[in-house]
Every structure is written in structure tokens, then in C-alpha cells.
Amino acid sequence: MIYKSLLPIIITLLITMAMLNYLISHVGNEEVKALEVENEYLLTINVFKQLNNTVPKIFQAKACLLISNPINYTCNVIASNITGIIMNALGIISNESSGVVRYEVVDYVIYGINNETIYYVTIKALTPMGDTTGIVGYTYPFNLxxxxxxxxxxxxxxxxxxxxxxxxxxxxxxxxxxxxxxxxxxxxxxxxxxxxxxxxxxxxxxxxxxxxxxxxxxxxxxxxxxxxxxxxxxxxxxxxxxxxxxxxxxxxxxxxxxxxxxxxxxxxxxxxxxxxxxx
Amino acid sequence: MVVVDSLVFPDLVITMILIIIILLLIVYVTNQLIELSMIDYKASMGTYLFLKCQLGNFTIHLNHVIITNGTSSSNYLLICPQLVVNGSQIGAKVYTAYVKW
Known part of the structure; x- marks a missing residue:
């Protein structure tokens, strides 16, 4: 009758197995969701943040072009140039990530008010986790x-x-x-x-x-x-x-x-x- | 025959079978524990790389996490796009982290 003493061990193991199964499916799902959320953040909001850091430098260079040639290079040309540069960069991200994310420029605006030039572009990011819309902009301290x-x-x-x-x-x-x-x-x-x-x-x-x-x-x-x-x-x-x-x-x-x-x-x-x- | 009968008593056979079952279950449970720790490893690597990407320094020197340029398969851990000012253009790069065993 030794085998009877082995039965509790088997029962314990079976219970452990069931608990582990539950834990794996639960924690596994949570991990997949967490990674999705992290990836979505990196592909959308973090990209918009990085654009907000890079656009001012591009804008300042373009503003210099306007100041040296204000007759031909107007602020509308600046806006369409910068929007083109942004779209180009976003296109590279979309290509290199094998189409996991796609970006669309919804619209862009430039206008001068008092002593400032305000430029912003609305971008829509389409990811498998959903669509996110962000605004990238810059205010230049001179009315170009x-x-x-x-x-x-x-x-x-x-x-x-x-x-x-x-x-x-x-x-x-x-x-x-x-x-x-x-x-x-x-x-x-x-x-x-x-x-x-x-x-x-x-x-x-x-x-x-x-x-x-x-x-x-x-x-x-x-x-x-x-x-x-x-x-x-x-x-x-x-x-x-x-x-x-x-x-x-x-x-x-x-x-x-x-x-x-x-x-x-x-x-x-x-x-x-x-x-x-x-x- | 009587001696043999008494040696190969049914108890022993059942005990042997149960021990084999116990061993198989232990192997299975161990496997599950490893799987659980792998999930945990991926999650913690994900969190670490998530922060690294935001700091703009998406690198890691580990044997089981590799970072490639571009995304080649759907089995990725994290995709990290990085933008830099390159002259009067915005340069874009995409780094992807994979976990390999």
C-alpha cells in the first residue's frame, strides 16, 4: 500500500499545474497587452514628441532662408517644405517598420500673428492597436x-x-x-x-x-x-x-x-x- | 513462482507507474515555470527598452536580446523609431528589439 502515499503528491502536482496554466495564460496576455501599449506609445506619441524637438531646428533654418530671400520664399513655402520633410521622415519609419505603422498628415497651418509665426501640422498615426492623432508645432519669435x-x-x-x-x-x-x-x-x-x-x-x-x-x-x-x-x-x-x-x-x-x-x-x-x- | 509472485507484488507495479507519472508531471510543471519566467523576462526587457527608447539610446548588451535596424518579422518585442536633425532634413531610423533563446 505504499502507492497510496504517492497519490497526494500527484494531486499536489496537478493542482500546481492548473494554477500555473492559469497564471501563464493570464500573465502572458497581460505581457502581450503591455508590449502593445508600449509599442503604440513609441510609434505615436514618442514620434510626435521627437518631431516637436526636431521641427524647431528645421524651422529656424528655413526661416533664415526666408529672411535672406523674402520675395520668393514666403511663409507658405516654409510650411509646405517642412510638412514635406516631416512626411518624408514618417514615410521612412513606416517603411522600415514593415508597415506596422502608417502616418497621414491631416492638415497643416502657418500664420503670422503680432510678432510670431505659428506653424503646426496634425498627424494621424494608424497602428494595429488603433489610431492616434497628434499635433506637431512650433512658434517662431518673428512674424515671417x-x-x-x-x-x-x-x-x-x-x-x-x-x-x-x-x-x-x-x-x-x-x-x-x-x-x-x-x-x-x-x-x-x-x-x-x-x-x-x-x-x-x-x-x-x-x-x-x-x-x-x-x-x-x-x-x-x-x-x-x-x-x-x-x-x-x-x-x-x-x-x-x-x-x-x-x-x-x-x-x-x-x-x-x-x-x-x-x-x-x-x-x-x-x-x-x-x-x-x-x- | 511463489517467491517471484511475492516479489512482483502489484503494489510495486503501481508504485512504479505512479512515480513515472510524478516525474512526467514534474517535467511539465518545470516547463511551465520556465515559460512563466520567460514571460517575466520579456516584460522586464520591454520596460527597460521602452525607457531606453525614450531616452534616445536604444542599445542593450545581452545574449538573449538583439536589436536590428528595421523590422523583419512580426515576432518583435519593441519597435523604436528615432528622429534626428540631419542638415535641413529630418533623418529617421527604426530599431527593433527581438528576444532570442
Whole structure:
């Protein structure tokens, strides 16, 4: 009857087996779920977080491009370029992970407000565990959208021809300088754009008409304007504009012997100083 | 015959059979215990690598966990995408951790 003493051992083993079976299926399921949750986090939220860390550097480089060429490179071009770069990176992740995850750009927005440019893109990540939507964005501390528009208007303003009435040809230079300053000031107006403008100009005038109480000179003035945003420390680029315009100077008297004369000058305008004065 | 009969008593046969059953059950239970510890190992490696991925340093030097570039099979532990600024582009890499025995 020895075998009877073995029966409790078998029963104990069977009970242990049943418990272990339960434990394995339970813990195994939990482990699979935990790994799914971890994988989903890494493929979605962690990717969005990493994008939020990388997009500012890309944006700053693109902003420099805009500042050096604001006529052709507008803020909409920045937005579509950066969105393209993001989509490209997400496409690589999708390919290299054998399609475990797919990303879709739902939409992207860029706009300038006060002294900031706000860009964000909405991305949808499709994983086997579900869909997650995230927003990646960056706020650049300068209104790039307004800046490129401003530069275009500035160029149009500077390229416009004009007429000045003077008492004497010696005041043509200061009169011209004031005219340029007034034009730029009226363009800046009460906007919150924070820039410094340096304009160098050179003009050569020749007499085109003379009568008893009136002498008319026509001058071609060439200018170089250097515009740089204030307080943008991530970029050393400046905008350079060059152009020419005609100035008709009318002197209200008969000028005896000056057929030609030339002028040159420099103007420095800080938009914040102008706005301080207007307030 | 009487001696043999008394030696091969039914008790002994049954005892032998039961001991064999007990041994088989012990092997089975041991196997289950190993399986349970493997689940535990995978879970703890998953947690460790989950944190490593978020810190941007997805490496490990263990014999039973390997990390590859890209994902080749569906039997992965964790997939870790890493993004870096590469000039004016965003460079993307995907690392995948597998458990091998």
C-alpha cells in the first residue's frame, strides 16, 4: 500500500499545474497587452514628441532662408517644405517598420500673428492597436508671413518715382532723405514688425529744363537696402534689396551754371523707435 | 513462482507507474515555470527598452536580446523609431528589439 502515499503528491502536482496554466495564460496576455501599449506609445506619441524637438531646428533654418530671400520664399513655402520633410521622415519609419505603422498628415497651418509665426501640422498615426492623432508645432519669435509681404511693399515703395520741390539744389539730398524716411515710416505704420532698415543711396542729377523762375533736374537714384529682424538670435541672415528710381527735382528759380550734381546718403530706421514715437 | 509472485507484488507495479507519472508531471510543471519566467523576462526587457527608447539610446548588451535596424518579422518585442536633425532634413531610423533563446 505504499502507492497510496504517492497519490497526494500527484494531486499536489496537478493542482500546481492548473494554477500555473492559469497564471501563464493570464500573465502572458497581460505581457502581450503591455508590449502593445508600449509599442503604440513609441510609434505615436514618442514620434510626435521627437518631431516637436526636431521641427524647431528645421524651422529656424528655413526661416533664415526666408529672411535672406523674402520675395520668393514666403511663409507658405516654409510650411509646405517642412510638412514635406516631416512626411518624408514618417514615410521612412513606416517603411522600415514593415508597415506596422502608417502616418497621414491631416492638415497643416502657418500664420503670422503680432510678432510670431505659428506653424503646426496634425498627424494621424494608424497602428494595429488603433489610431492616434497628434499635433506637431512650433512658434517662431518673428512674424515671417508679414515680413515677406512687408519687403515686397517696401520694394514697391522704394522703386516709385517722385518729384520734390526745393529752394536750392543743396537741399536735394536732405529733402530726398526725408522723402524716403517718410515713405518707409508710413509703410511701417502702426504694425508691430520689429526690424532695422539701412538704406544707402546714390543719385546723379542732370538739368533737363530751365526757365526764368524754374529749373528742373532729373536724377536716377540707386539704392541698396539692408533689412534685418531685431531679436532673432537664431539667424544672422539679412535681406538685401537693390533698385533704382527716378527723382524729379524742381528748383523754383533760375540756376545759372550747375548742369550736373550728385548726392549720396544713408538712412537708418528702427521700426520699434518709430512705433514708440507714434504712441 | 511463489517467491517471484511475492516479489512482483502489484503494489510495486503501481508504485512504479505512479512515480513515472510524478516525474512526467514534474517535467511539465518545470516547463511551465520556465515559460512563466520567460514571460517575466520579456516584460522586464520591454520596460527597460521602452525607457531606453525614450531616452534616445536604444542599445542593450545581452545574449538573449538583439536589436536590428528595421523590422523583419512580426515576432518583435519593441519597435523604436528615432528622429534626428540631419542638415535641413529630418533623418529617421527604426530599431527593433527581438528576444532570442
Amino acid at each position: 508671413c508679414y515680413y515677406s509681404q512687408f519687403i515686397k511693399e517696401l520694394m514697391n515703395t522704394l522703386n516709385a518715382n517722385f518729384t520734390i520741390d526745393v529752394e536750392n539744389i543743396t537741399v536735394v539730398q536732405s529733402s530726398l532723405g526725408n522723402e524716403i524716411i517718410n515713405r518707409v515710416k508710413s509703410l511701417i505704420g502702426t504694425s508691430s514688425i520689429n526690424i532695422t532698415i539701412n538704406i544707402y543711396y546714390v543719385g546723379v542729377f542732370r538739368m533737363i529744363n530751365r526757365s526764368i523762375n524754374r529749373t528742373t533736374y532729373l536724377g536716377q537714384v540707386s539704392y541698396t537696402a539692408r533689412i534685418s529682424p531685431n531679436n532673432v538670435h537664431t539667424c544672422n541672415e539679412i535681406t538685401t534689396l537693390a533698385g533704382a528710381f527716378y527723382v524729379t527735382a524742381v528748383v523754383n528759380r533760375y540756376v545759372n551754371n550747375t548742369y550736373y550734381f550728385s548726392i549720396n546718403g544713408a538712412i537708418n530706421i528702427n521700426s520699434m523707435v518709430i512705433n514708440d514715437k507714434t504712441r
